[in-house]
Amino acid sequence: MTHTLSSTAQRAYWLGRYLERAESTARLVSVNARLFYDLPKRLPLGWQPLVVITGNQDVFNEFYDEPSEKNVTRFLINDARNPSSLLNSIEFARENVRTLRGIIPRQAVEYVNELYLYAKDSLSEPLSRLRRSQSLVDIPKFTQRIEGFMSANMLHDDHWSFFRLGNYIERADMTSRIIDVGTDNMLADVVELEPFADIQWRSVLLSLDAAQSYNTEVQEPINQAAVLDFLLQNPRLPRSLAYALKSTRNGLRALPRNDQALRRVNRLRRKLAGFNLTEPEQIREFLDEVQIDLADLNSSISRTYFATATKRSPVKKISKPADKTAADPTHSGQTARSTKAAGKQRPSSRRSVAKRRPSKKTTSSNAEKGKSRS
Secondary structure (H helix, E strand, O other): OOHHHHHHHHHHHHHHHHHHHHHHHHHHHHHHHHHHHHOOOOOOOOOHHHHHHHOOHHHHHHHOOOOOHHHHHHHHHOOOOOOOOHHHHHHHHHHHHHOOOOOOOHHHHHHHHHHHHHHHHHOOOOOOHHHHHHHHHHHHHHHHHHHHHHHHHOOOOHHHHHHHHHHHHHHHHHHHHHHHHHHHHHOOOOHHHHHHHHHHHHHHHHHOOOHHHHHHHOOOOOOHHHHHHHHHHOOOOOOOHHHHHHHHHHHHHOOOOOHHHHHHHHHHHHHHHOOOOOOHHHHHHHHHHHHHHHHHHHHHHHHHHHHHHHHHOOOOOOOOHHHHOOOOOOOOOOOOOOEOOOOOEOOOOOOOOHHHOOOOOOOOOHHHHOOOOO
16 A cells, blocks of 8 residues: 555545534434423433543543533534534545545535535534534534435445445444443432433433334334344444444455454454343443444554655644644544443442553544644
8 A cells, every 4th residue: 555545545534424413413413302392300310421422521521511501512512622523524525525526426525615614604603402403413414425425426446445334333433422421320329310211211212323224124113132232243233333343344455554453353343243231231341342442443454554654754743722732543432431421430349441441642634623734
C-alpha cells in the first residue's frame, strides 16, 4: 500500500466513522427526549446516560455543573469543546471529504456539504425543542442518502473497504454503548423503575432504529433478555453487534496485510458467540470488554495501514476549542467507561478498565481530527 493510498484510505476510514457517529448521536438524543417525556418525573432517569454513552463524561463535567436537558443537548449537539459533538462530527467528515474529491463521487461531496450547511444552520444556538426535534430527525436522512449514493456509485475498491470499515466499527462501538447504558439503568435499586422496563428497552431499540425489526423477528413482548439477544447476536440485523463484526471481517478480508486485524475480529466474534449472560453486572463487564477490543482493533488497523500517513502528516495548529483536545486514534468517545450512568464508581472487585484505556495524550493525525493539511 503506497503512501498516497495510506493517506486517502485513512481519510475514507474516518469519513465512515464520523458519518456513522453523527447519525447515531442524532438518533440517540431524539429518542432519549421522547423517552424522558413519556416517563413520570419522579423516576431517577435523566440526561446523564447520554454523556456516559459517548465516553466524554470528564469533558462534560469540566464545563457544566449539572446534566440538565439544556446542558447535555448542547454538549452533544453543538458544543465546539466536545470533540464528539454532532456538529464537530459533521465538520470533520466534511474536511475529510475535501481531500477525497478525486475518489468519491462528486454528488456525494455535494451531499456532505449540504449536510454540513443544514446542520450548521438548524442546530446552532439558540436551539428550541421544536427545532431540535425536527433537525435531529433530518440528520439520519442526510447521512443515509450519502452512504446510499456512495454504495451505488462509488468504485468498490480499497477506499470503499476502508469507508465501510469505519462505518461498521463505529456502529459496533455505539451499539455496545447504548446497550451498556440500558443495562446500567436496570442496576438502579429503584422499585419504581420495574413497571417501565419495557419502555426503557423499547427506547434502546428505537435508538438503533431496530424496534420494527424486533417486532417482526422476535414476535414477543419487549424484555431485557430478548432485546439483548436480538441486538447482540442477530446476524440479519444491520445494527446488531454480530452483523457489524461480520461486515468488519469481510471488509478486512479484501485488504492486504490483514492478519493481525482479522485475528482480533475473529477473537471478538468468538467471544460474542459464547455470550449467554443474564446478570446485569456481568453483561456490563462483557460490553466493556467489547469496547476495549474494538479500541484495540482500531489501533491495529491504524498501525497496519495508516502509520505512514500519520508519520508524514504534520499536525496543523488549530485555535478552535474543540481541537485543543488531543484525540487518540480511537477518539475520545471510543474509550471504555469505568463509571455507572449515575456517575458512581463500579465495584472495586471487577477488573479496572481504565488501565487499558488508549492514552488521550496521543496526537492524532489530520484525518482523525477531521482537519485537512494546509
